[in-house]
Amino acid sequence: MTNTSERYDLVIAGQGAAGFAAALYAARYQMKSIVVGGTFGGETAIGGAIENYPGYVSIDGFDLMMQFKAQAEKYGVPIVDENVASITRSGHCSTVTTTEGQRFQAATVILAVGRERRKLGLEHEDEWTGRGVSFCSTCDAPLHKGNVVAVVGGGDSAVKGAGLLSKYAKKVYIIYRGAEFRRPEPANLRALNAAKNVEQVFNTRVVKLNGTDGLSSIVLDRPVSGSTELKVDGLFIEIGANPRKELAVELGVALNDKDEVIVDKYMRTNVHGVFAAGDLTDASGELKQTITAASQGALAATSAYADITAHPSACEIQPMESSRT
Numbered sequence: 001m002t003n004t005s006e007r008y009d010l011v012i013a014g015q016g017a018a019g020f021a022a023a024l025y026a027a028r029y030q031m032k033s034i035v036v037g038g039t040f041g042g043e044t045a046i047g048g049a050i051e052n053y054p055g056y057v058s059i060d061g062f063d064l065m066m067q068f069k070a071q072a073e074k075y076g077v078p079i080v081d082e083n084v085a086s087i088t089r090s091g092h093c094s095t096v097t098t099t100e101g102q103r104f105q106a107a108t109v110i111l112a113v114g115r116e117r118r119k120l121g122l123e124h125e126d127e128w129t130g131r132g133v134s135f136c137s138t139c140d141a142p143l144h145k146g147n148v149v150a151v152v153g154g155g156d157s158a159v160k161g162a163g164l165l166s167k168y169a170k171k172v173y174i175i176y177r178g179a180e181f182r183r184p185e186p187a188n189l190r191a192l193n194a195a196k197n198v199e200q201v202f203n204t205r206v207v208k209l210n211g212t213d214g215l216s217s218i219v220l221d222r223p224v225s226g227s228t229e230l231k232v233d234g235l236f237i238e239i240g241a242n243p244r245k246e247l248a249v250e251l252g253v254a255l256n257d258k259d260e261v262i263v264d265k266y267m268r269t270n271v272h273g274v275f276a277a278g279d280l281t282d283a284s285g286e287l288k289q290t291i292t293a294a295s296q297g298a299l300a301a302t303s304a305y306a307d308i309t310a311h312p313s314a315c316e317i318q319p320m321e322s323s324r325t
Contacts, residue, residue: 007105007315008032009308010301011096013084013247014112016042017290018278020068021297022110022304027075029305034104035072036096038083041065042114043241043279044290048138048164051187053290061138064290080104084113087247092273093315107315108304111248111261111269111276112297115241115288120152124209125237132215137161137236144169144234150218151175152206153238159184159192161238166195173230175201175220183286209235243280256282267300273307275300 010026012019015037026033044050047061056064073079082098087109089095094109117135119125125133134140137151141164149169151162154176162174172195176182179202181189192198201224208219210229217231224230245259254262254270260282267275267283277283277296284292 006032007107008034009106010034010108010110010304011036011094011104011106012110012112013037013087013096014042014110014114014278015040015069015079015081016112016114016278017044017065017068017293018042018112018114018280018297018300019110020065020072021294022112022277022301023072023077023079023297024068024075025298025301026304027072027077029301031301031305031308033301034078034080034106036080036082036084036098036104037113038081038099040069040081042293043288044293046136046138047290048160050290061290068294084247087251089251089271089273091315092311094273105315107308107311108273108275109251110267110297110300110304111253111274111280112278112293112300113244113247114279114293115243117237117241118239120206120237120239122206122209124211124215128209128211128215131213132211132232132234133209134234134236135238137164137238140234140236141165141168146170147233148231149173149234149236150206150230150232151236151238153240154178154180154182155238155240156184156188157240158236158238160188161236162198163188163191163195165236166192166198169234170197172198173201173224173232174198175204175206177203177205179203206235241279245280248276248280258282263296265299266303267296268303275303 009031010033012035044061045065082100085099145168148171150173205221210217261276277300278293279288
């Protein structure tokens with residue numbers, strides 16, 4: 001078990017590209033740091049084939065994140081596989097508490113917790129996740145060989161997911177509420193348009209999920225091929241994600257109108273000693289990619305190093321009750 005009575009220079013919340021890149025740079029700065037996060041790899045780990053990360057013609061996202069993690073571990077950075085439940089700050093000290101009750105204190109914190117997949121808000125959506133409903137085309141596409149499936153969404157993840165599903169499924173519907181797709185990567189759109197078993201359905205919403213002990217059909221708000229009901233074996237919900245803002249709100253970190261953490265070019269937030277990186281932030285606009293997250297993690301660690309160098313004794317260890325027996 002990690003020693004919860006130790007004082008750290010830096011706690012990194014999140015095990016995605018931003019978090020691991022921050023850990024690597026912090027270790028090279030010889031900062032005493034720790035990574036805390038319950039979900040390995042973030043969006044990259046479930047992103048399937050990555051073909052736009054420099055140095056790799058093509059690499060599976062999960063494998064890429066395993067290399068990120070191995071590099072951090074090489075430098076001896078401890079990794080705690082628990083979600084961060086809360087962060088409190090007193091003076092220049094933060095106390096990070098996990099969902100399992102472990103607590104860590106540090107002079108600086110990097111928020112790299114990313115985003116959470118959006119949902120349609122329909123009855124049975126959560127109940128049937130894993131029983132016909134999925135939020136990850138890359139993860140579950142191979143389970144639908146020869147099936148009929150639908151993808152909801154009009155962004156790049158939906159277009160890419162439908163293209164992947166076309167390699168397994170007999171028939172793929174991609175359903176979007178808008179009149180045209182929303183800025184997908186041209187390569188992904190070309191692949192989708194080339195797939196003969198994909199039907200593109202625009203100006204349409206999924207309004208109901210039908211089934212007994214799992215999904216058997218979906219109901220649309222307008223007829224497609226003469227019916228508002230489509231019999232499908234799987235529904236993939238790819239409608240984007242919302243920033244995981246709860247920790248930022250707890251710390252009093254400023255957000256923009258999209259609930260993204262506002263950072264400056266050094267990844268500093270408005271709260272002294274609190275930095276943020278990756279998809280949680282407004283740092284790269286609409287471009288939420290592994291490469292931007294990793295670069296922001298490196299910048300955040302560099303800024304955290306500058307902060308503790310300027311305030312070497314600002315955070316002294318505070319007494320804490322034992323958090324686990």
